[in-house]
Amino acid sequence: MHDVVITGIGIISAAGEGLEVHLDALTAGSPRTDTETFAPYPVHPVAVPDYDKQIPKKSDQRQMEAWQKLGCYAAGLALDAAGVKEDAQLKSRMHLIVAAGGGERDYAVDGQILTGLRQAENSGVFLNERLMGDLRPTLFLAQLSNLLAGNISIVHGVTGASRTFMGEESSGIDAIRIAHARIASGQNDIFLVGGAYNAERPDVLLIYEMGGFLWKKAHRPVWERPAEGGGMILGSGAAFLVMESREHAQARGAKPLASIAGIVSDRSRREPGTIEKAVRRQIDALGAKPDVVISGATGIKGLTDEEQRVLLDVLPNAAIHATSDVTGHLMEGQAPAGVALAAALIAREQSNEALVTSVGHWRGEGAVRLIKAN
Numbered sequence: 001m002h003d004v005v006i007t008g009i010g011i012i013s014a015a016g017e018g019l020e021v022h023l024d025a026l027t028a029g030s031p032r033t034d035t036e037t038f039a040p041y042p043v044h045p046v047a048v049p050d051y052d053k054q055i056p057k058k059s060d061q062r063q064m065e066a067w068q069k070l071g072c073y074a075a076g077l078a079l080d081a082a083g084v085k086e087d088a089q090l091k092s093r094m095h096l097i098v099a100a101g102g103g104e105r106d107y108a109v110d111g112q113i114l115t116g117l118r119q120a121e122n123s124g125v126f127l128n129e130r131l132m133g134d135l136r137p138t139l140f141l142a143q144l145s146n147l148l149a150g151n152i153s154i155v156h157g158v159t160g161a162s163r164t165f166m167g168e169e170s171s172g173i174d175a176i177r178i179a180h181a182r183i184a185s186g187q188n189d190i191f192l193v194g195g196a197y198n199a200e201r202p203d204v205l206l207i208y209e210m211g212g213f214l215w216k217k218a219h220r221p222v223w224e225r226p227a228e229g230g231g232m233i234l235g236s237g238a239a240f241l242v243m244e245s246r247e248h249a250q251a252r253g254a255k256p257l258a259s260i261a262g263i264v265s266d267r268s269r270r271e272p273g274t275i276e277k278a279v280r281r282q283i284d285a286l287g288a289k290p291d292v293v294i295s296g297a298t299g300i301k302g303l304t305d306e307e308q309r310v311l312l313d314v315l316p317n318a319a320i321h322a323t324s325d326v327t328g329h330l331m332e333g334q335a336p337a338g339v340a341l342a343a344a345l346i347a348r349e350q351s352n353e354a355l356v357t358s359v360g361h362w363r364g365e366g367a368v369r370l371i372k373a374n
Helices: 019-025 059-063 067-084 088-092 107-119 124-133 139-144 146-157 168-184 201-211 246-251 272-287 303-314 329-345
Strands: 006-015 095-099 161-164 191-195 237-245 258-266 290-296 319-322 351-361 365-371
Touching: 006 067, 006 329, 019 059, 019 139, 019 329, 059 146, 067 146, 067 191, 067 237, 067 351, 095 124, 095 146, 095 168, 095 329, 107 124, 124 290, 146 161, 161 168, 161 246, 168 237, 168 258, 168 329, 168 351, 191 329, 237 246, 237 329, 258 272, 258 329, 272 303, 272 351, 272 365, 290 329, 303 319, 303 351, 329 351, 329 365
Parallel strands: 095 161, 095 191, 290 319, 290 351
Antiparallel strands: 006 237, 006 258, 191 237, 258 365, 351 365
């Protein structure tokens, strides 16, 4: 088995760009919050970067949706940090795994169709005709999840095999898990892995509010929300990691930030007590004894308080931080962002061992154990 190390990280969110601002935000309190645009639902808006730095062609930027631009930008930051941005030969065999959602809506077309349906004699025929006529092929393609991977390949030249995982928080944890397994087994030696999310969209807020998942009050830290009814505050951002075997990193003279010692994922039923059992089981399976926990908790009542009880019981001496208190909840990008923060703390020598948790708002939970890369 090969050791798996992290050699590059790119992250952008409401906290800003890069590892330093995100580590500072761990103890800074509330991230930037927009309480007006989508009232009564607060969101954590991304600190919009200068996209020209990582996506130099304006034509590339114009054809990307916001979440694609964020992901492509963070991927470029990770490649820069790993020292591989200018190595075309290496990037030609670098594999790519992206955790992505379902793309963004054309609100003007949606509104026109919904308005027209009210007067249509045959709603089915009307809907089919409008969908075929109003959704141009280019618009349809722009909504495909794997377009983020395609844009990363085009813009940054990462042209090894690529995979796109869908499934909200689960896709983020499993993207890292699959890359880790393939590197550890010797099937591949270097991956670019991550996820991106745009929370500043009325359609996603509608979807999650229909499920009763959103927080509708003034900002409160993640761990305090369950006592007041619970809920998540979505955030816009992206996080990408360059993962490789220790031997591969050493051969090219790269200094690892941290080593991924283990990763597990599961899909427990959302019934009282199941999350508490699942998190406890995953900590045991990893043999984790961290001094720092980076939790992907949502703030949703039942899930968040169960996880907190386990962490306080099993890991009473660990410092516990919530990723959402730094970035907002990034859905597909939540687990990659948590691993990025944990690896940065280890690289800064503020931790010897860290545990990252990811309990999904609806399904899926996972944990990652990181240690110093001696």
